[in-house]
Amino acid sequence: MRLSQTSATTNSETVTLRSPRISDGAAMHRLAEATGVLDANTLYAYVLWCHDFAATSVVAEVDGEFAGFVTGYRKPDDPSILMVWQVAVDERFRGRGIGARMLHGLLDAVADSGCRALHTTISPDNDASQRLFASVAQRRGLSLSRRPLFAAADLGGAHEPEDLYVLAP
Ligand SMILES: CC(C)(COP(=O)(O)OP(=O)(O)OC[C@H]1O[C@@H](n2cnc3c(N)ncnc32)[C@H](O)[C@@H]1OP(=O)(O)O)[C@@H](O)C(=O)NCCC(=O)NCCS
Numbered sequence: 001m002r003l004s005q006t007s008a009t010t011n012s013e014t015v016t017l018r019s020p021r022i023s024d025g026a027a028m029h030r031l032a033e034a035t036g037v038l039d040a041n042t043l044y045a046y047v048l049w050c051h052d053f054a055a056t057s058v059v060a061e062v063d064g065e066f067a068g069f070v071t072g073y074r075k076p077d078d079p080s081i082l083m084v085w086q087v088a089v090d091e092r093f094r095g096r097g098i099g100a101r102m103l104h105g106l107l108d109a110v111a112d113s114g115c116r117a118l119h120t121t122i123s124p125d126n127d128a129s130q131r132l133f134a135s136v137a138q139r140r141g142l143s144l145s146r147r148p149l150f151a152a153a154d155l156g157g158a159h160e161p162e163d164l165y166v167l168a169p
Pocket residue numbers: 035037038085086087088089090093094095096097098099100101122126127128129131132133135
């Protein structure tokens with residue numbers, strides 16, 4: 001089931017969450033590149049993601065302007081787990097709770113079909129991302145654990161390692 005579109009207005013600013021459309025792929029690709037910290041994939045990868053994984057992904061808009069996205073999928077070997085691949089918020093809109101709202105919206109949407117745990121990978125130097133997921137875990141009463149997943153050598157040597165974060169009931 002796709003995330004139902006929701007809008008909330010605070011301080012005369014309207015934040016809308018919705019499932020991605022194919023036409024969002026280009027903005028997702030641009031934002032991934034602009035973060036400077038995400039591994040930006042090809043434009044084709046984002047367009048394909050919008051086509052095939054819209055039900056487990058979300059886009060945020062602020063007053064109609066593209067502001068962020070989360071890409072995720074249900075693990076093929078355990079569909080009760082939502083694997084979050086990338087989260088990005090345009091730097092103009094950071095620190096306003098948009099990253100957390102996207103993750104809560106997505107977790108609420110997939111919970112109906114029995115998906116209650118979240119996995120993601122985060123590099124040790126990404127404090128903002130670690131704080132984001134810790135905040136989501138705390139707010140939802142989920143436990144949070146971390147273990148090494150991909151070593152720097154697995155990722156070509158010039159990349160930070162990636163730890164697996166597990167948020168579970
Ligand atoms: C990580 C990112 C998505 C956070 O988005 P955001 O909308 O600014 O985050 P939110 O405003 O929802 O903040 C959620 C929580 O994280 C904390 N947080 C967010 N950015 C932070 C930062 N730079 N430093 C410390 N804490 C931070 C907030 O204080 C909040 O915690 P709280 O609920 O306990 O108060 C955003 O910084 C980003 O796009 N970074 C570049 C891409 C990236 O690193 N993505 C994650 C790896 S996949």
